[in-house]
Amino acid sequence: MEDSLYQYILDHSDKEPELLQKLDRQTHVTTINPRMLSGHLQGRILKMITQMVGAKTVLELGTFTGYSALCFAEGLPDDGIVHTIDDNDELEEFAQGFFAQSEHGYKIVQHIGKALEVIPTIEARFDLVFLDADKREYLEYYQAVFDKVHTGGYILADNTLWDGKVVQPVAHNDKQTIAVLEFNDFVANDPRVETVILPLRDGLTLIRKNS
Numbered sequence: 001m002e003d004s005l006y007q008y009i010l011d012h013s014d015k016e017p018e019l020l021q022k023l024d025r026q027t028h029v030t031t032i033n034p035r036m037l038s039g040h041l042q043g044r045i046l047k048m049i050t051q052m053v054g055a056k057t058v059l060e061l062g063t064f065t066g067y068s069a070l071c072f073a074e075g076l077p078d079d080g081i082v083h084t085i086d087d088n089d090e091l092e093e094f095a096q097g098f099f100a101q102s103e104h105g106y107k108i109v110q111h112i113g114k115a116l117e118v119i120p121t122i123e124a125r126f127d128l129v130f131l132d133a134d135k136r137e138y139l140e141y142y143q144a145v146f147d148k149v150h151t152g153g154y155i156l157a158d159n160t161l162w163d164g165k166v167v168q169p170v171a172h173n174d175k176q177t178i179a180v181l182e183f184n185d186f187v188a189n190d191p192r193v194e195t196v197i198l199p200l201r202d203g204l205t206l207i208r209k210n211s
């Protein structure tokens with residue numbers, strides 16, 4: 001999208017809260033791959049989706065520096081809870097510091113570990129799940145969380161257009177693209193769900209669990 005059009009969208013959408021602006025800046029200064037952070041537009045969308053579906057329990061795979069976890073927390077009611085998992089313990093304190101500064105931070109439970117190992121240890125069912133960790137494991141995440149999602153609940157998956165690579169010739173050793181393609185095909189053919197891919201940023205798939 002053209003920069004001027006993107007700027008217009010930001011100018012006519014809710015402002016990014018100051019704490020998230022600070023988190024974004026700090027992430028750019030201190031991490032190697034700051035582009036992983038959801039950012040202003042996607043963050044506002046995640047908050048609004050949380051409100052739209054009336055979620056009370058959210059599970060996020062891939063905390064990174066805590067940006068999207070804070071957006072989910074913002075959209076939750078006062079007694080809502082977001083469990084967020086990341087296997088990078090070097091980012092734990094960074095994210096925790098920002099959760100502590102937010103009026104919504106008390107709703108966030110941080111887990112450190114491999115998503116596939118931590119998911120079975122969380123005794124909860126979810127209204128909304130956000131897949132945003134290792135792309136090579138998306139299908140396994142989907143299968144691991146499916147029974148924990150309420151009927152009528154939602155699974156969101158980020159980066160499902162994978163920089164446009166989903167429609168380009170794939171190298172046999174490009175495991176991430178192959179895994180994203182497998183995930184997209186599986187979900188599109190899963191009779192238990194309704195699915196739509198939003199062409200937002202790198203592709204955001206919205207999945208509704210019907211049964």
Ligand SMILES: C[S@@+](CC[C@H](N)C(=O)[O-])C[C@H]1O[C@@H](n2cnc3c(N)ncnc32)[C@H](O)[C@@H]1O
Nearest residue numbers: 036037038062064067068086087114115133134
């Ligand atoms: C794209 S970033 C998450 C961005 C974050 N959700 C946001 O929007 O600001 C992906 C994160 O997943 C984490 N990750 C990768 N593989 C993982 C795994 N197997 N289990 C848990 N976390 C993992 C990485 O450490 C990284 O912080």
